Structures are given as structure tokens and as C-alpha cells.
Amino acid sequence: MKLYYSSTSPFVRKVNIFAIEAGLDQQLEWVKTNPWQAEDHLTTENPLSKIPTLITDDDEIIYDSRVICEYLDTLHTGEKMIPAPGEARWQVLRLQALADGVLDAGILRFMEKKRTSDMQSTDWDEMQKGAVERGLDHLEYTVSDWATQATQNLNIGVISVACVLGWLDFRFSHENWRINRPNLQQWFEAFSKRDSMLKTLPKE
Ligand SMILES: N[C@@H](CCC(=O)N[C@@H](CS)C(=O)NCC(=O)O)C(=O)O
Structure with missing residues (x-):
């Protein structure tokens, strides 16, 4: 399988963590891609020019990260990381959606800050920051529920939470999401020790 990727994308990281946890990472061949430049080889596979995009061994094209993980599962x-239809599934998928x-x-916000300062909108930034x-506050208040659900069986919801927190550390460390979120911090510290997390740290 071929995976279009960049080493900074949190959505690619989700797929990579999922693949490692599922024991499938050895089957992936990674193709480095800059989606912002609409590179030809990506747009012919994915008209949206987004990563992650996966080409299966049967030449099926699969995107986005949610669909790729569903396919990998x-x-x-091993134990499925996306539960079968039922209450657990909706909870896990809702956590992923959040x-x-x-x-x-x-x-x-990150893309807005790349524009020249006269083009940036404070209102837009405030809205996204909200x-x-x-x-993040919701994750903090509910961490004992969703973390408990994942203790016996890892799921796509907690993997997605780990990816967003890791990405905020990478791109918005100056805003420090940990302030007033001690439970989320504690959970993330423990989760970050997983091999799949250590092997997929974002880098430029
Ligand atoms: N919902 C998509 C989001 C993918 C996404 O936004 N990827 C970013 C990189 S982190 C991208 O490719 N952006 C390029 C663009 O929007 O043109 C997923 O889960 O895969």
C-alpha cells in the first residue's frame, strides 16, 4: 500500500499510529507529498489534494484519514479499533469527530497566520480559537469517560485526541493547552509513551 504523507500532518500521524498499532505499518510505502502545492501525483489520486491519501494493493484510492483507518481496521x-455499530461505536466516532x-x-488558524499581517483577520482567528x-475543555471534562473506554481496547477516538494534542504542542506550544487541563495533560503524558506515538512524532 502506498501512503501519501508529510511528516507534519496530524491526520497522517493518525493513520501511521493506527497502522503501527494494527501491525500493518510494514505494509506501507510512504510517498512524501506537499499537499499545499497541489502536486500532480497527488491531485490525480485525490482531487481535494489532501493527505493522507492511500493507494491499496488493488489500486483502490482511499481518503480521508477516517476512511483509511476504517479500511486498515x-x-x-487483532481487536478492532473502530467498534461495530452500537453505542460504543458512536462514542468513539464522536470523540474522533471532536x-x-x-x-x-x-x-x-495556522494557515491564517501564514498570510501577511495586513491580510490576517483577528475575528476569524478568535472564532477558530474559540x-x-x-x-479542549470538553476533552478535559470528559477524559475519565473516554479514557476508561479505551483502557482495555485502543480505539480511533483516543488516537485522534493524541494527534491533536501532539500537533498543538508542535504548532501552538506558546499557547500551552495544558493550562487548567491537568487531567488531559496526565492522560496525554501516559499515552505519549506508546511506541506508536514515539515513532510518529511530527517534524519539519
Ligand atoms: N479530514 C481530512 C483532513 C486532511 C487534511 O486537512 N490534511 C491537510 C494536511 S494536515 C491537507 O492535506 N491540506 C491540504 C489542503 O487543504 O489543501 C482527513 O481526516 O484526512
Whole structure:
């Protein structure tokens, strides 16, 4: 399988962590890609020019990270990391949606800050920051619920939370998400010791 990737993308990191935890990472061939430049080899596979994009061994093209992980979960014989339909599934997918939503808002902020200062909108930044802060607060208040659910069986929800917190450390360390979020901090510290986390640290 071929995975279009960049070493800074938190959505790629989600797929990589998932693949390592599922024992599938050896089957991946990584193709370094800059999605912001709409490189030809990516746009022919994914019209949205986004990573991660996966090409399966049967030449099927799969995106985005949620769909790729769902596909990877069918390829291994261990405990599934995306539960079958039922209460657990909706909870895990909701957690993933929350974490991905915080990431989307954070990435919009990051891109806005790359514009020249006269083009940047403070209102826009405040709006996205509000989504980030509310999302993180929600994760802090609910951590004992979702962390407990994942203690016996790792799931895509907690992997997504780890990716957003890791990305905030990478891109927004000056805002320090840990302030007033001791439970989330404690959970992340423990989770960060996993081999899959250490092997996928973001880097320029
Ligand atoms: N919902 C998508 C988000 C993917 C995404 O936004 N990827 C970013 C890199 S972190 C990207 O490729 N951006 C390029 C662009 O938007 O043009 C997923 O889960 O895979």
C-alpha cells in the first residue's frame, strides 16, 4: 500500500499510529507529498489534494484519514479499533469527530497566520480559537469517560485526541493547552509513551 504523507500532518500521524498499532505499518510505502502545492501525483489520486491519501494493493484510492483507518481496521486480526455499530461505536466516532474538528480549527488558524499581517483577520482567528478552546475543555471534562473506554481496547477516538494534542504542542506550544487541563495533560503524558506515538512524532 502506498501512503501519501508529510511528516507534519496530524491526520497522517493518525493513520501511521493506527497502522503501527494494527501491525500493518510494514505494509506501507510512504510517498512524501506537499499537499499545499497541489502536486500532480497527488491531485490525480485525490482531487481535494489532501493527505493522507492511500493507494491499496488493488489500486483502490482511499481518503480521508477516517476512511483509511476504517479500511486498515479490516486488514488485521487483532481487536478492532473502530467498534461495530452500537453505542460504543458512536462514542468513539464522536470523540474522533471532536478531535478532528479541533484540528481543523487549529489548522485554519495556522494557515491564517501564514498570510501577511495586513491580510490576517483577528475575528476569524478568535472564532477558530474559540472552537479549539471549547473542544479542549470538553476533552478535559470528559477524559475519565473516554479514557476508561479505551483502557482495555485502543480505539480511533483516543488516537485522534493524541494527534491533536501532539500537533498543538508542535504548532501552538506558546499557547500551552495544558493550562487548567491537568487531567488531559496526565492522560496525554501516559499515552505519549506508546511506541506508536514515539515513532510518529511530527517534524519539519
Ligand atoms: N479530514 C481530512 C483532513 C486532511 C487534511 O486537512 N490534511 C491537510 C494536511 S494536515 C491537507 O492535506 N491540506 C491540504 C489542503 O487543504 O489543501 C482527513 O481526516 O484526512
